[in-house]
Amino acid sequence: MKLAETKKMDLVVVSPTAVPPVCRIMNYGKYKYSMEKKEKESKKKQKVINVKEIRMTPNIEDHDLGVKAKNASKFLQDGDRVKVVVRFRGRELGHTDVGRKVLLQFAKMTEDYSSIDKYPMIEGKNMTMFLVPKK
Incomplete structure (x- = not known):
């Protein structure tokens, strides 16, 4: 000292x-x-990654799915992650395979800008899937 x-x-x-x-x-x-x-x-060097959520039902029409895929593509181009959720109501819970098909079709529509981070998983009354932007 x-x-x-x-x-x-x-x-x-x-x-x-x-x-x-x-x-x-x-x-x-x-x-x-x-x-x-x-x-x-x-x-300054860190980049904040936001998670955007897109919700739909298992019996969504093709055009509506296309609109949502277009919006998700914009989010992915901005560098955000996208959480895609299919909500099941009532008897729809017995047909989770339809929801899985919708999610995989959605992933195929956005495959130019994204890759699947977490494959479709059912959590309660929702089935979720995460997409991350391609580098």
């Missing part, structure tokens, strides 16, 4: 859990500023 005072610098504990604790003589204000600068720089 005396050494740090004579150099008019700070004594900073680098690794407090080590035996003996590791300390360093440095200008703490300058060190803190450089760490904040590095953190800001790393945040």
Whole structure:
């Protein structure tokens, strides 16, 4: 501590859990500023990935499916993930194979821009599938 005072610098504990604790003589204000600068720089390089959701029913018409596929293509081109959900009501739960066909047809319609991240899985009354943008 005396050494740090004579150099008019700070004594900073680098690794407090080590035996003996590791300390360093440095200008703490300058060190803190450089760490904040590095953190800001790393945040700039990160890309936020949003998840967009598209809902439909198992007995959706072809044209409606095409419109939803077109919207999903826009989301995928923007770099977002797409969660495609088919909702089953009442007796439709007995025909989950129809929902799976709809989801796979949807994936085929958007295959120019996407690849399947998670294949269709049933969760309660919904069947979900995740699409990720192609690189």
